[in-house]
Amino acid sequence: MEVSQRTEGEVEVIAISGEIDGSTAPAAQSQILSVAKSDAKILIDMSQVHYMSSAGLRMLLVVYRTVSGQGGKVVLTGLSQDLEDTMSLTGFLDFFDHFESVDAGLAAFN
Amino acid sequence: MDSLTVPGNLDSLQAIRDFVLAAAEEAGIDERSAYKLSLAVDEIATNIIIYGYGGSATPGDVVVQADTEDRRLQIVLEDTSPPFDPFSRGEPSGLDAPLEERAIGGLGVYLAKRSVDEFRYEYVDGRNRNIFVVNRSTT
Incomplete structure (x- = not known):
């Protein structure tokens, strides 16, 4: 798993690639x-x-x-069908703003 | 019957998923069902490694067996950590609660149960056996 970060205007764009499991999630989180x-x-x-x-x-x-506790906002983009299934089954999907593309996600902050 | 033996640490999770996905492909399981099977096995393997073997400086192994039958693929996870029946805990509550109010935990077993056609547990000869079954398409 790799995490890269860039800034688009006022938005921190964090791109995760690879697999997020019990061994990689802590590094992504930090x-x-x-x-x-x-x-x-x-x-x-x-x-x-x-x-x-x-x-x-x-x-x-x-x-x-x-992030919410500090007055910020989190948006997710590019969820695969498999990830959406997992988030839907556990009731997570409804509580995250999520968009297909990064552009659409960026627009959600305006 | 194929099998894989890996040390009970988190670095082994990727190898366990790869083994399960290869077995599913060989059995002709469709990609979506194969993903869910790998998720179910990964969730239980994670619990075994973190809670079962957790705290041990010399964790035991996790053994994964794949057995393809006419109508189904069976995956068995075996470990020698203390007995733990994933069915002994109730369903996580508040799956529709806002994220601010969520308890963290219990989601892995919940996902495992819902991601395969059959999931059961037994303790035999000092070993936890978590058994996952996916039906094969008969077409």
């Missing part, structure tokens, strides 16, 4: 939280994530709570 300053606008692009277990759900939950 990298994402390292850019979670107060009022942060964070877009997590998951279009290159081909696998995510409940370890990834827990990671997203911690990120969501941390």
